[in-house]
Amino acid sequence: MDSDPSPADPAALARRALALTPPEGRTIVGIAGSPGSGKTTLARAVVAAANAEAGAEAGAEVAAYLPMDGFHxxxxxxxxxxxxxxxxxxxxxxxWGFLALLQRARADRANxxxxxxxxxxxxxxVAGSIAIDPGVRLVVVEGNYLLAPVEPWARIPGLLAESWFVATPEAERLRxxxxxxxRHGRTPEAARAWAIEVDGANARLIEPTxxxxxxxxxxGLPVAAA
Known part of the structure; x- marks a missing residue:
């Protein structure tokens, strides 16, 4: 593990991820982090940068975004x-459903x-709303619990070429x-209570991973919340 945080540079991270991907294979890179860390924003930006760099030459997208949240x-x-x-x-x-999807996404390039x-x-x-086409070589998966040391989550790191953890100061995550x-309908008081009590409890499990x-x-950059 690189101990010092690296800048959240989507283009540089996209190049790093593409370098891990064999020409005829498919690689999955995981982005983990606590609620509000910015992992969704970063994952989407990395996918866009990877497609901008490699997709134009190939004539099709080579990278796809896959969120854990679809398995709520x-x-x-x-x-x-x-x-x-x-x-x-x-x-x-x-x-278990999320794990099975990752296993198939890594292995099935025919469909x-x-x-x-x-x-x-x-x-x-919303079922079936993301399509990972056969030409996709890089899947960027993001979610809170990709590195959690409990079943079935503990099986996920073995499917990843690399795992990246988005470290964000607690005060910024809370904000x-x-x-x-x-924005999604709670009062400011209810929003703060949920962020501290529910999201905070989840972060205490996630941060040590x-x-x-x-x-x-x-x-810690001023990006939209993940």
Whole structure:
């Protein structure tokens, strides 16, 4: 692991990721981090930079973005399980389904691999809304728990060429989270409570996993919240 945070330079990170990708193979790079760290923004930027650098020559996209959030359990399921009030915790995701999708995304280059995304406007996953085409050589997956040392999450690092952890100061993460929760309909008071009590509890599990990442990326820049 590189101990000193590297700048969040999407172009440089895209070149690094593409260098890990064999000409006829497919590589998965994982971006982990706590809620509000900026990992979604960074992942999307890395994919865009990779496609800008390599895609123009190939005539098609060579990189695809894959978020863990598409594997949120539905609200009705969370209600039935009694977990609705801590949505976003590690046991509110379909971890085994996410693992299976990553395994297929890495191995299956003969067919388009469809994956769910998360629609923040309705707060629910949307099935089959991401397409990883056969020509994609680099998949950038991002999520809170990519490095969590519990089953089935502990199996994910073995599928990754590298793992990058977005390290962002707690105060900045909190600011971004409150803004995000307000934007999606919570009052400022409810937004702050959720950011501290629910997102904060998740961050206490996630932050120690940075020590197992290949690279630490500085997420303290004024980017949109992940």
């Amino acid at each position: 359990l539905a609200d009705a399921t969370l209600e039935a399980l009694g977990r609705r009030e801590r949505k976003g915790a590690i046991d509110t995701f379909d971890g 388009t691999v469809y994956a769910p995304a998360f629609d923040r406007t309705v707060g629910e996953p 971004r989270l409150i803004e995000r929760h307000v 940075a020590t197992t990442a290949t690279l630490i990326v500085d997420g």
